[in-house]
Every structure is written in C-alpha cells, then in structure tokens.
Amino acid sequence: MAGFPRYAIYYTPAPDxxxxxxxxxxxxxxxxxxxxxxxxxxxxxxxxxxxxxxxxARKYGFHATLKAPFPLHDERTEADLSAACAAFAATxxxxxxxxxxxxxxSGFIAVIPGEASQELQQFAAACVERFEPFRxxxxxxxxxxxxxxxxxxxxxxxLDRWGYPYVMEDFRFHMTLTRRLSDEPRRPVLAMLQDRxxxxxxxxLAIDRIALFRQxxxxxxxxxxxxxxxxxx
Numbered sequence: 294m295a296g297f298p299r300y301a302i303y304y305t306p307a308p309d310x311x312x313x314x315x316x317x318x319x320x321x322x323x324x325x326x327x328x329x330x331x332x333x334x335x336x337x338x339x340x341x342x343x344x345x346x347x348x349x350a351r352k353y354g355f356h357a358t359l360k361a362p363f364p365l366h367d368e369r370t371e372a373d374l375s376a377a378c379a380a381f382a383a384t385x386x387x388x389x390x391x392x393x394x395x396x397x398x399s400g401f402i403a404v405i406p407g408e409a410s411q412e413l414q415q416f417a418a419a420c421v422e423r424f425e426p427f428r429x430x431x432x433x434x435x436x437x438x439x440x441x442x443x444x445x446x447x448x449x450x451x452l453d454r455w456g457y458p459y460v461m462e463d464f465r466f467h468m469t470l471t472r473r474l475s476d477e478p479r480r481p482v483l484a485m486l487q488d489r490x491x492x493x494x495x496x497x498l499a500i501d502r503i504a505l506f507r508q509x510x511x512x513x514x515x516x517x518x519x520x521x522x523x524x525x526x
Contacts, residue, residue: 296432299508300374301353301515302360302420304466304500311493312393316355316404319470319486320347324354324506327516339485346482350469353515357404357468359420359503361457362515363428371507374427375519378505381423382521389413389500391466395483395490398465400473402483404490406466413500417464420503421455431456466500501525 306313308325317323318333321344336343365374392407406413431452439458441449448458459465470486504520 296364299362301362301506303356305356320351322351346471360424366429385526388525393498402471403467403469
C-alpha cells in the first residue's frame with residue numbers, strides 16, 4: 294500500500310524501567326517487543342471499557358512524538374534514517390529534564406510535563422528539522438485527513454512546511470494513555486491513573502533518548518526499530 298511503511302521519531306522510556314512498564318501495561322502493548330501485555334490487575338474492574346479507551350494509543354505504543362509518522366522519501370532508506378538517528382543522538386546537546394505528571398491535555402489523558410520546558414521545546418524542534426529530509430511529500434489525502442480548516446493559520450503553515458501541525462510553538466510533549474474523553478467520564482479515569490502513577494514515585498524524567506518506530510501497514514502497530522541515548526553537553 295502506498296505510504297507504508299511509515300516511520301516516526303519518538304521519545305520512549307528505556308525498556309525495563311518503571312515508566313516503560315507502566316505505559317506498556319496500561320496500553321496492553323509493548324512496542325519494544327511487539328507483544329501484547331495483560332492490563333494491570335483491577336483496571337478492568339474499575340474501568341470495564343479500558344480496552345476501548347486505549348485502543349488508539351495502543352496502535353502507537355507508549356511514546357511522546359518528536360517527529361510525527363511519515364513515509365520515507367524515495368531517495369532515502371531505513372538504513373539512512375537509522376544512521377541519521379544515531380548521529381543526532383551522538384551530537385552533544387542539553388538533555389531536557391521534566392517533572393512528569395498525569396493530567397488531561399486536549400481531552401486526552403497523558404503523561405505530560407508539570408511545567409513548561411524551553412529545553413524540551415528546542416529539543417523537539419531540532420528533531421523536526423533534522424529528520425525533515427527523510428519525509429516523503431505529503432499527499433492531498435493526508436493533508437485533508439489533518440482537517441486544515443480546523444487548524445489555526447500558524448498550524449496550517451506547520452502542516453504544509455513540516456507535514457504535521459503541532460510542532461515548534463505548537464508542540465506539547467505528551468505520552469498518551471487514553472482517547473479523548475469529555476469532562477464527566479474523564480474525571481474518574483484521570484483520578485485512577487494519577488493514583489497509579491503516584492506509585493512510581495517519579496519526580497524527575499530526563500528526555501534522554503530517541504527511538505525509531507516503524508509501522509509496516511495500515512493495520513499494524515508501530516514497533517521499535519532501534520533507539521539511541523542522547524549525548525549530554
């Protein structure tokens with residue numbers, strides 16, 4: 294099918310860390326292994342429709358978007374992209390550090406920074422710019438799917454320039470856990486997830502790696518091709 298495979302540059306916690314386990318268990322899918330996971334004990338009792346609430350996020354795996362999914366440019370290969378990821382990670386730079394919290398963002402529930410981070414905004418912008426040469430030109434169908442009529446003028450500019458509207462000034466770091474929920478049904482789910490997240494006792498999170506994700510077809514989930522720790526300056 295045209296447009297596949299698709300690739301994305303994401304932040305995702307290192308495997309076997311408490312945060313990686315937290316995300317994979319809640320989504321029921323581990324992008325590191327490509328295997329399904331059982332939901333944590335008691336979550337289906339508390340939220341019987343949990344599998345439905347997490348269906349969209351499960352497709353992508355537990356992650357934060359840095360460079361949104363894209364098909365490869367005809368003149369580039371997966372090996373080229375992997376080499377560029379390795380070179381980007383090896384370039385010394387400031388490693389953003391955030392205070393992670395679970396909260397709502399545009400109706401979704403996600404792990405987000407407790408406070409704004411200029412270093413994180415700069416890091417995400419660098420990813421968008423560095424990997425842009427690997428993105429195939431956006432098709433008219435893909436542009437229409439983003440509903441440009443619903444975007445702000447600046448977001449439409451981002452869409453046409455970078456293939457994704459929520460970049461640069463409009464970037465908001467988030468590691469999605471649920472689909473969009475209206476206020477009333479969201480409250481008990483948010484409280485439950487905040488309570489579970491508190492058990493991690495995670496007050497500091499370094500955004501210290503990038504991972505290359507691949508989606509082979511429109512019906513497959515994203516899985517991790519490789520990952521690289523960021524070299525701190």
